[in-house]
Amino acid sequence: VSGEHPLDEAQILAFAKQFDPQPFHLDHEAAKATLFGGLAASGWHTAAVTMRLLVGGGLPLAGGIIGAGGEISWPKPTRPGDVLHVETEVVSVTPSASRPDRGRVVVRSQTLNQHGDVLQQSTYKLVVPRKAV
Amino acid sequence: VSGEHPLDEAQILAFAKQFDPQPFHLDHEAAKATLFGGLAASGWHTAAVTMRLLVGGGLPLAGGIIGAGGEISWPKPTRPGDVLHVETEVVSVTPSASRPDRGRVVVRSQTLNQHGDVLQQSTYKLVVPRKAV
Numbered sequence: 001v002s003g004e005h006p007l008d009e010a011q012i013l014a015f016a017k018q019f020d021p022q023p024f025h026l027d028h029e030a031a032k033a034t035l036f037g038g039l040a041a042s043g044w045h046t047a048a049v050t051m052r053l054l055v056g057g058g059l060p061l062a063g064g065i066i067g068a069g070g071e072i073s074w075p076k077p078t079r080p081g082d083v084l085h086v087e088t089e090v091v092s093v094t095p096s097a098s099r100p101d102r103g104r105v106v107v108r109s110q111t112l113n114q115h116g117d118v119l120q121q122s123t124y125k126l127v128v129p130r131k132a133v
Numbered sequence: 134v135s136g137e138h139p140l141d142e143a144q145i146l147a148f149a150k151q152f153d154p155q156p157f158h159l160d161h162e163a164a165k166a167t168l169f170g171g172l173a174a175s176g177w178h179t180a181a182v183t184m185r186l187l188v189g190g191g192l193p194l195a196g197g198i199i200g201a202g203g204e205i206s207w208p209k210p211t212r213p214g215d216v217l218h219v220e221t222e223v224v225s226v227t228p229s230a231s232r233p234d235r236g237r238v239v240v241r242s243q244t245l246n247q248h249g250d251v252l253q254q255s256t257y258k259l260v261v262p263r264k265a266v
Binding site: 019065 | 154157
């Protein structure tokens with residue numbers, strides 16, 4: 001269980017002002033005329049909140065969560081009032097061929113709101129410390 | 134030209150406290166013993182700053198920058214004192230088969246620091262409004 005993260009309008013606006021100042025992330029009225037049809041959080045805000053949920057217990061890794069990269073998609077917009085949670089699945093664990101002190105873990109996650117809508121799908125490649133056996 | 138975005142330690146700590154509270158993003162001393170070998174920004178912070186640079190002129194699209202998803206990787210950590218800039222390239226432009234009012238644009242971007250180190254590589258699929266001809 002990874003907890004929940006409510007996202008209100010003030011948080012959405014604060015993130016957008018700093019990192020993604022576009023009309024559909026900043027203004028209800030202006031957002032209506034856009035593809036979003038209303039105010040929506042920046043996808044990078046959804047990604048950042050997802051990370052917060054993973055770090056907060058959604059992905060318990062002793063060495064921490066260090067991403068080398070991955071794939072991300074946002075099937076639906078995150079809206080003011082959404083309460084986010086994350087579901088994760090370990091896809092693979094591979095020792096590094098070149099570095100005996102580390103390995104690679106591939107993790108898939110879904111970020112959902114309280115209605116079960118999938119807001120974000122991601123697959124991450126993580127670098128993890130590896131202990132000698 | 135998309136401008137530059139300096140990233141100092143205070144910004145790195147503030148983002149990490151809110152979204153990615155792990156030792157290597159929060160504390161110089163604790164970071165030394167980790168795979169990062171010193172304080173580094175959250176990859177999601179690098180991604181958010183990259184978006185700010187794209188919105189600030191790095192990717193001029195009339196309908197705004199609306200990402201459906203993409204791939205992202207962080208070849209090197211972003212460090213305190215780094216000054217980020219972004220280089221973008223349009224890979225493809227495709228009208229939607231099902232929705233005549235929109236199309237898909239694929240964009241590749243690199244986020245670099247003042248030393249020319251590549252901190253982030255991304256490929257985004259963007260949804261764009263399309264005008265009738």
